[in-house]
Amino acid sequence: MKLSSFLGALLPIFPSTLALPNISFESRCDTLKGGFNHSNTKVLVAAYVPAGTNLAFLGSVNDTNCLQYVISRADVCRLRLNVTTSSTSRVVVEVFMPVDWSSKGKRSLMVGNAGLGGLAANSLGFAAIGHDNGHPGDTAKYFLNRPEVIKDYVWRALREARIAGKAAIHSFYGEVVQNSYYMGCSTGGRQGLEAAQEFPGDYDGIVSGAPAINFLGIIAQLAKIFKTTGTFGALTFLNKDQWARVRMTLDQCDGIAGVVDGVLEYPMKNNGTKLIMYHGLHDSFISSENSYNYYDSVSRTMELPSQKLDEFYRFFPIPGLEHCYSGSGSWNIGSASQNTPDSASVIDSSDSVLMKMVDWVEKGIAPEVLTGRKIVNGVVVAEKNHCKYPSQNTYKGVGNPSLASSWECRHNRLA
Numbered sequence: 001m002k003l004s005s006f007l008g009a010l011l012p013i014f015p016s017t018l019a020l021p022n023i024s025f026e027s028r029c030d031t032l033k034g035g036f037n038h039s040n041t042k043v044l045v046a047a048y049v050p051a052g053t054n055l056a057f058l059g060s061v062n063d064t065n066c067l068q069y070v071i072s073r074a075d076v077c078r079l080r081l082n083v084t085t086s087s088t089s090r091v092v093v094e095v096f097m098p099v100d101w102s103s104k105g106k107r108s109l110m111v112g113n114a115g116l117g118g119l120a121a122n123s124l125g126f127a128a129i130g131h132d133n134g135h136p137g138d139t140a141k142y143f144l145n146r147p148e149v150i151k152d153y154v155w156r157a158l159r160e161a162r163i164a165g166k167a168a169i170h171s172f173y174g175e176v177v178q179n180s181y182y183m184g185c186s187t188g189g190r191q192g193l194e195a196a197q198e199f200p201g202d203y204d205g206i207v208s209g210a211p212a213i214n215f216l217g218i219i220a221q222l223a224k225i226f227k228t229t230g231t232f233g234a235l236t237f238l239n240k241d242q243w244a245r246v247r248m249t250l251d252q253c254d255g256i257a258g259v260v261d262g263v264l265e266y267p268m269k270n271n272g273t274k275l276i277m278y279h280g281l282h283d284s285f286i287s288s289e290n291s292y293n294y295y296d297s298v299s300r301t302m303e304l305p306s307q308k309l310d311e312f313y314r315f316f317p318i319p320g321l322e323h324c325y326s327g328s329g330s331w332n333i334g335s336a337s338q339n340t341p342d343s344a345s346v347i348d349s350s351d352s353v354l355m356k357m358v359d360w361v362e363k364g365i366a367p368e369v370l371t372g373r374k375i376v377n378g379v380v381v382a383e384k385n386h387c388k389y390p391s392q393n394t395y396k397g398v399g400n401p402s403l404a405s406s407w408e409c410r411h412n413r414l415a
Contacts, residue, residue, distance in 0.1 A: 025048070025075065025077070025099050026048040028077070028172070029046055029047065029048045029077035029078075029079075029097075029172075030046060030047075030048070031046075032046035032077070032079055032168070032171070032172065033046040035171075036079070036168060036171050036172075038081075038083075038164055038167050038168070040083055040084040040085075041081050041082070041083050041084075041164055042081065042082045042084075043079065043080070043081060044080040044081060044082055044092070045078060045079065045080035046077070046078070046079050046080075047077075047078050048075070048076075048077055048078075049072050049075070049076050049077070049078045049096075050072070050075050051072055051073060051074050051075050052071065052072065053071065053072045054070075054071050055070050055071070055072055055078070074098045074099065074100070074125070075098065075099040076096045076097055076098045076099070077096075077097045077099075077172060078094065078095070078096055078097075079094070079095040079096075079097070079168050079172075080092065080093070080094055080095075081093040081094075081095070081164055081168070083160050083161070083164050085134065085148065085151075085152055085156055085157070085160055086148040086151075087148075088146060088148045088149070089134055089146065089148035089149050089151070089152050090134070091131050091132060091133070091134045091152055091156075091157040091160055091161055092131065092132045092136075093129065093130070093131045093160075093161045093164050093165055094129070094130045094131070095127070095128070095129050095164075095165045095168045095169065096127070096128045096129075096130075097127045097168075097169060097172050097173070098125070098126075098127065101126075101127050101173060102173060102175060104125065104126075105126075105178060105179070105358075105362075106173075106175060106176070106177055106178040106179075107126045107127070107177065107178060107179050107180070107181060107358070108126060108127045108128070108129060108165070108166055108169055108177045108179075108180045108181065109126035109127070109128045109129070109180075109181045109182070109183060109354070110128075110129045110130075110158070110161070110162050110165070110180070110181070110182045110183075110203070111128060111129070111130045111182075111183055111184060111188065111336065112158070112182065112183065112184020112185070112187065112188020112189065112191045112192060112336065113131070113132075113133045113184065113186075113187045113188050113191070125349065126181065127169045127173075127177070129161055129162060129165030129166070129169075130161075131157055131158070131161035132157075133152065133153055133157045133158075133187070134149050134152025134153055134156070134157040135149055135152070135153065154194075155191075155194055155198065158191050158194070158195065159199060159202070162180075162202060166180070179204045179205070179358075179361055179362060180202065180203045180204050180205075181203060181204060181205045181206070181207070181354065181357060181358070181361075182195060182202075182203045182205070182206045182207065182208075183206075183207040183209075183335065183336050183353075183354055183357075184207075184208065184209065184336050185208075185209030185210050185324035185325075185335060185336040185337050186209070186210050186211075186212050186285075186286065186323065186324055186337075187212050188208075188209070188336055189208040189209045189210050189211030189212060189213075189277075190208075190211045190212040190213050190215075192206045192207065192208030192211065192275075193206075193208050193211050193213060193275075193277075193294070196208075196275050204361045205274070205275075205276075205357040205358070205360065205361040206274075206275045206276070206357075207276045207278075207335060207336070207353055207354060207357050208275060208276070208277045208278075209277070209278050209279065209324055209335055209336055210278075210279050210280060210283055210286050210288075210291070210323055210324050211277065211279075211286075211290070211291060211294070212286055213290055213294060214290055214293075217290075274310075274311070274312035274313045274314060274360065274366070275312065275313045275314070276314055276316065276353060276356070276357055276360075276367065276370075277291060277294075277295070277313070277314070277315045277316070278315070278316040278317070278318050278321075278333065278335070278353065278370065278386075279291040279315075279317060279318065279321075280318045280320070280321025280322055280323060280324070280327060280331065281317050281318060281319045281320070281321065282319070282320055282321055282322045282327050282328065282329070283321070283322055283323045284322065284323065285323040286323060288317060291315065291317075292315075292317075292389075295309075295313075295315045295389065298313065306389070306390055310366065310388070314366065314367065314388050314389075315388070315389040316367075316369075316370045316386050316387070316388055316389065317386070317387075317389055318331060318333065318370070318372060318386050319384075319386070319393060320372075320374070321333075321372070324336065324337040324338070325337045325338045328374075329372070329374060329382070329384070330372035330373050330374045330382045330383055330384040330386075330404075331372055331374065332372060332373045332374070332375055333352065333353045333370045333371065333372045333386070334349065334351065334352025334353055334354060334355075335352070335353045335354065351371050353367075353370050356370065367388070368387075368388055368409070369385035369386055369387055369388065369409065370385070370386045371383065371384075371385050371386070371404065372384050372385075372386050381402060382401075382402040382403075383402070383403060383404045384404050384407055385404045385407065385409070387409035388409070390411070391409040391410060391411055392409065392410055392411075393407050393408075393409065394407065394408060394409075394410045395407055396408055
């Protein structure tokens with residue numbers, strides 16, 4: 001199902017900066033400081049950013065899960081906006097517009113947030129929009145006695161950022177966005193599902209990873225575990241011997257897919273279960289069962305089997321992937337939070353999950369697999385084609401297990 005573009009609401013009549021003849025890209029970017037007008041919006045920064053610039057984000061915090069800086073890989077116009085959402089709330093929006101946008105598909109990409117983080121993110125190659133989710137920092141303290149900030153976090157920040165961002169793109173280029181995409185993981189994954197359910201016309205393609213849904217259940221689970229184990233170093237925390245037992249338990253499940261490699265293909269041995277949704281099967285923060293259950297609920301509610309859901313919704317479990325990034329398997333599928341320095345030089349972006357979505361939307365080529373890679377010191381040491389659910393990755397019995405060609409997708413299900 002191709003999600004239609006929501007262009008009508010995003011084409012207010014702005015004077016296009018492209019209407020100014022013979023003005024350089026850099027100068028046109030500078031004119032946005034006083035030339036971009038949008039409801040309840042103030043321009044904070046309008047700056048030309050040449051390729052290679054180490055770009056810091058204002059309001060960053062010491063959170064290793066958040067990018068505090070990014071190196072620009074293209075010449076872009078950076079626009080930072082403050083959008084007032086109520087008398088007591090606002091959302092800070094970042095828009096990155098590349099110099100060659102018109103010749104590369106005229107696409108926009110909204111990128112989601114992670115956890116409680118309020119750090120804007122961006123992606124190059126598209127006109128990219130990010131936002132701080134309506135609050136700075138990475139804790140929930142900004143929610144206390146601020147119901148409007150909570151509303152921003154739940155849904156409004158994403159919607160307002162998208163509207164302001166696409167208005168800025170139209171104003172700057174003087175052209176209409178041809179296709180709109182979304183990509184996010186964790187909280188960003190939840191935002192993607194929220195957009196798909198509540199505002200299905202906003203995006204043509206959504207990539208949702210490890211969605212943080214069933215939020216009350218997640219918090220309750222963490223609280224229960226914490227009550228049992230305590231903090232690191234506490235007498236109740238797992239010691240080395242207990243961790244060894246955990247490893248021994250997991251080892252009993254290794255080999256289910258036909259090879260002992262330290263990666264559990266189906267850790268729960270579950271009967272398994274567009275929009276592309278993916279979830280790491282080694283995710284210890286948000287259980288992949290959440291995503292299986294969501295897929296099931298969509299199938300039940302819509303009374304559609306997998307073959308029919310495939311027309312618009314595909315789910316890819318990723319063995320060896322932890323929460324959004326990192327892990328022991330071929331976890332890098334080129335998605336949110338996975339754009340690391342050592343992956344940039346070895347992963348062809350045309351093979352990323354985002355570009356698989358582009359092919360699905362723009363060419364009608366739906367993905368049957370997502371190619372994942374394990375990268376060590378800038379070298380690909382393992383590769384696997386992760387199967388679309390309910391098919392399962394299975395070792396053929398011959399060949400190097402580190403090669404994708406040694407695996408195949410089978411329709412057998414585990415009891």
